[in-house]
Amino acid sequence: MTSPARRHFQRVSAAQAAEAAGDQPMQGDAYELMQAALFEDYRRLKSTQSMERKAEIKREILPKYADYVTGVLEGGTGAQDDLLMRIMLWRIDAGDIAGAVAIARYALKHDLNPPDQFERSTAAIIAEEVADQALKQLDEEGTDVLVLLKNLIDVEAMTRQADMHDQVRAKLYKALGYTLRAAGQLSEAQASLERALGLNERIGVKKDLERIERELKQQNAAAQAPGDNQG
Incomplete structure (x- = not known):
């Protein structure tokens, strides 16, 4: 379980990275750390065939990204963030509509694009x-x-x-x-x-x-x- 101090650090780091990025794509240590974690989770999901089980896995893994999301929403000014958009979609799949809506409001305000494999608009x-x-x-x-x-x-x-x-x-x-x-x-x-x-x-x-x-x-x-x- 992540300590309160660690969670605070993740949130603040994400907020600072989002603010520093401005309107450029997200980058920096906080982003890359979460991207690495997401890549491993994505591989785990790809190896699972059951949609029901995929949703269960997403409910299990999403809390690790919560402080990153909070930080970006607090400090961000519109940097394109593929990680944030992926988490938004995972939250919907996991049944966390309210959590997805919080990201969606930010994404639509700043015209963020969905991940590359999606042909539809955000x-x-x-x-x-x-x-x-x-x-x-x-x-x-x-x-x-x-x-x-x-x-x-x-x-x-x-x-x-x-x-x-x-x-x-x-x-x-x-x-x-x-x-x-x-x-x-x-x-x-x-x-x-x-x-x-x-x-x-x-x-x-x-x-x-x-x-x-x-x-x-x-x-x-x-x-x-x-x-x-x-x-």
């Missing part, structure tokens, strides 16, 4: 990967729907003006709509799912929209019933 990757993870978490027991909803709202706001394929944005609105429904916000859920359907008619939400419409009619009828019985 905004599109965040929107699609977070949407996929959110839909997965909605099917799991114990998911804090309100926390998930906040993260999705943040992602939608951060990526609203970005250019991306309609199918990707539709997936984000689908995830947002289903989460709103789970939170009991049916009118907002209806609006989000209608937006998703407008972007991609094959997004697969028509039946759920019909159910929500019936539920809203029932709610409206129940709300009006007491007034009808008076007089």
Whole structure:
């Protein structure tokens, strides 16, 4: 287990390296040390075939990068950081949407690029990967729907003006709509799912929209019933 002093040193070193880099690519001892660790972890992940096991490994290894990430977010001014972007994606895969959103906010503010093997933009990757993870978490027991909803709202706001394929944005609105429904916000859920359907008619939400419409009619009828019985 890393000592508090060591963690402080890692955070401060990362912040100083990020500040010193300015708008140039990240470099320096703190960055290279974390890059070496990531390379070994990446090799371990590549040798694992099970996606479920990959997610477990990512949850296991991500804490070692936490102080580096905190330092960069505190001291950074926009240096391209492939390590930071990789950690963002790993956090999504590991189910840590909130942790990924914290990096995404910085990445979008400073126009950071995703790792080389990704052809999509950073905004599109965040929107699609977070949407996929959110839909997965909605099917799991114990998911804090309100926390998930906040993260999705943040992602939608951060990526609203970005250019991306309609199918990707539709997936984000689908995830947002289903989460709103789970939170009991049916009118907002209806609006989000209608937006998703407008972007991609094959997004697969028509039946759920019909159910929500019936539920809203029932709610409206129940709300009006007491007034009808008076007089």
